[in-house]
Amino acid sequence: MKRINVGIIGLGRAGQMHLHNLMTIPEIHIVQVADVFIEKISTELNDLGITNQTRDYHDILNNPDIDTVFVFTSTDTHEEIVTAAANAGKNIFCEKPLSMNTVEEASVNVLRAVKKNHVKLQMGFNRRMDPQFRNIFENVRQGEIGTPQVVKITSRDPDLLPHDLIQRIGGLLFDFTMHDFDMARYMMNSNIAEVYAKGGTLIDPTLKDINDIDTLALVLQFENGAYGVIDNSRRAVYGYDQRVEVFGSEGMLKAENVSESTVELYTDKSKIMKKPLPMFVQRYRNAYINEMKAFVNSILNDEPVVASGQDVIMAQRAAIAAQKSLETGLPQKVDTNFSLD
Known part of the structure; x- marks a missing residue:
């Protein structure tokens, strides 16, 4: 079975929900996770068998074993992290929206980085x-x-x-x-x-x-x-x-x-x-899992993303x-x- 090696950035309320959903998908191998308050959830992560933990998301981007990142941080960080991930050559799943900025050019520059580096970006319109x-x-x-x-x-x-x-x-x-x-x-x-x-x-x-x-x-x-x-x-x-x-x-x-x-x-x-x-x-549990599966499929079979x-x-x-x-x-x-x- 083909698998993708994943890093997860952001483990707040939504990130922890997504983490548990990702663990149900056999094609996903979680290599490393990052959160600025990682110590607060370190014990729970260890219990899940996820021991490679960091406070700095750049550690994930610099990890050669990781080919795909999931970004579940707050909206005000999305542009910076997605741009950095694209420049690191990682495929990216990012929760919506890409930006709260009313000046569109910042978001467009993120998409240009994605295109330039030939990586996939799927947005979380679950x-x-x-x-x-x-x-x-x-x-x-x-x-x-x-x-x-x-x-x-x-x-x-x-x-x-x-x-x-x-x-x-x-x-x-x-x-x-x-x-x-x-x-x-x-x-x-x-x-x-x-x-x-x-x-x-x-x-x-x-x-x-x-x-x-x-x-x-x-x-x-x-x-x-x-x-x-x-x-x-x-x-x-x-x-x-x-x-x-x-x-x-x-x-x-x-x-x-x-x-x-x-x-x-x-x-x-x-x-x-x-x-x-x-x-x-509860309402969108199936939708969250389905969008992750669709993203995995788009990577493994080089197909268009759903959003x-x-x-x-x-x-x-x-x-x-x-x-x-x-x-x-x-x-x-x-x-x-x-x-x-």
């Missing part, structure tokens, strides 16, 4: 590989609902995040809604050409202190003339609310929330069903346009052209 959403995507491509006309996406977190974490990962638009911009573009097979955003702090007014919001409504227009509607909230008291609907000229496809049970109780007084799964870790650098640039452009729309109260155009030349 929802593309969720079994439910992937089923919708495939049925849309097969023409089951005719021409797609409207995509509707609901994404609501179960509760607020700490302010210091929000500042490191990019706020609602660059961390949370980024997934939805990519999903909308993915489902409609067309670039987002215009964004109109309305949002505010209906849950936590103190988010204004860090220039963030907790409630958001978006209207999108795609390059092909179709439309999109996205709504986001930082607090859904009933659980992690994740739904997608694509309406077309010949029908509709819809994915509802996932819960621990499909059993529903009906009586003459009420209908009772299980709440949605509580967090992204590229261009995909993340297009999502970031939509996020930047949404931010400008929030500031101006007006719809904002999005550049749909892309080239690294």
Whole structure:
């Protein structure tokens, strides 16, 4: 069996989740891990049989036994680490987004480094590989609902995040809604050409202190003339609310929330069903594993990645346009052209 030799950079909340998922994939051999607070999790790593640990991610990039790196650090470090990994000749998986920078050139320079060094880069748009959403995507491509006309996406977190974490990962638009911009573009097979955003702090007014919001409504227009509607909230008291609907000229496809049970109780007084799964870790576990397997396959068989650098640039452009729309109260155009030349 062919395997890839892996270094993991970043073992915070998301990184530890990804680590356990990666350990389920037989084609992956974890050679070394890095985290600036590695001592806090060293005992757990030793128990998992991962003894090659470091605080400095450059140790991984300088390790000749490693051909692929997984980057699970905070967003504000992605550009630096991915560029360094590309220049070290490593294939790279990086969580989205590539940057919180509203100046796109920095991200484009990262992708130029990837191209120059002939390495693969897959971005962590895991929802593309969720079994439910992937089923919708495939049925849309097969023409089951005719021409797609409207995509509707609901994404609501179960509760607020700490302010210091929000500042490191990019706020609602660059961390949370980024997934939805990519999903909308993915489902409609067309670039987002215009964004109109309305949002505010209906849950936590103190988010204004860090220039963030907790409630958001978006209207999108795609390059092909179709439309999109996205709504986001930082607090859904009933659980992690994740739904997608694509309406077309010949029908509709819809994915509802996932819960621990499909059993529903009906009586003459009420209908009772299980709440949605509580967090992204449970809801998207299969998607996280599937995207890792897809990345491994792209390396071992030299196939295209499922979410590229261009995909993340297009999502970031939509996020930047949404931010400008929030500031101006007006719809904002999005550049749909892309080239690294």
